[in-house]
Amino acid sequence: MKNYLEFEKEIKSLEEDMEGLKSPFGSEGISEVDTKKIQNTQFEINEKLKKTYANLNSWQKTLVARHEDRPRANFYIKKIFSQFTLLSGDRFFGDDKSVIAGFGLIENKSVLIIGQEKGEDLNSRIERNFGMMRPEGYRKCIRLMKLANKFKIPVISFIDTPGAYPGIGAEQRGQASAIANSIECCMSLTVPNISIIIGEGGSGGAIALASSNKVIMLENSIYSVISPEGCASILWRDPSKSLQAAEAMKLTAKDLLKLGIIDEIIPEPLGGAHRDPEEIAENIKKSITSNLKSFENLSGEEIYDQRKAKFLQIGRERGFSKSSNLNDAGLSYQGSLFTKIKSHFAKNQLIYIGSGFILVAVLVSLIN
DSSP states (O other): OOOGGGHHHHHHHHHHHHHHHOEEEETTEOOOOOOHHHHHHHHHHHHHHHHHTOOHHHHHHHHHHTOTTTTOOOHHHHHHHHEEEOOOOOSSOOTTTTEEEEEEEEEEEEEEEEEOOOOOHHHHHHHHHGGGOOHHHHHHHHHHHHHHHHHHHHHOEEEEESOOOOOOHHHTTTTTHHHHHHHHHHHHHHHOEEEEEEEEEHHHHHTTOOSSSEEEETTEEEEHHHHHHHHHHTTOOOOGEEEEEEEEOBBHHHHHOOOOOOOSSEEEOOOOOOGGGHHHHHHHHHHHHHHHHHHTOOOOHHHHHHHHHHHTTTTTSSSEEEETTTTSSSEOOOOHHHHHHHHHHHHHHHHHHHHHHHHHHHHHHHHH
């Protein structure tokens, strides 16, 4: 049974009509199937899907990202990778079922796969804690990322979580430090790490695994510091203002690509990833293989520097780059010519203003 969102009422009605047209059993018994009418209805459904999904607002995209039928990390792992070997436990406390991690092959190349898993039905969602990781989950990922780094194996992460688990037990076991250590581990790797946001990328729970060389989003996924409902509750004390919050937060893939937060958008099938999981899995596989190839000729230090410069560049025009000075091992800020002129004028504005007054005074005296 398909699940429909609030704005898909017309599509639901058309698809129910389509099911009726396909059935040879009518009210008067067995009857001939009207293939022409089926084709016309299918065309109408496709047009309605195109129009609807081309004009989704930020809140509607949030609903699509959370769709019940949307493919989860476990699905993509099975479809994209071969010989996947599941690894468990953080060697301190226990195993966190909300994250699937292990080694596998893609195009005969070994990779570490980490997937935040929300679950597919009520029982599996409870078992997976709705994709909200605990400290032991992040520590498991850190353990495996360090192992992958030791053997020069790239890391692929599937991000899909409303956020890290905020329970008392998680806080007692060091949730904040686990997230911070996970971010530090991601940033310090000398192997390529690629993160794909497949649904909901929420708060520190997402960025703990998405501090990567390449951050990629599916077309209808979201990535934000807080949920729109949470933002609306804080700013307006009114969760019903989720649309205004979602629009202001710029949490869609298109907005984040413009801001330079992410590196790539993977297009989804007509009507969202849940309507054709096989196609979206193939699109993700192509993106992963293409991005892995781009790092083949880079050394570990170059991969590390690329990641570091990428994050330092966010909010700046050109960011930081490796210094040409052999004695300088760090990164230096590289601004545009316009930025440099603007900065120079700001620092010396009093001199320029004074010079301007003197020049005007000289011109006036010469005229008189």
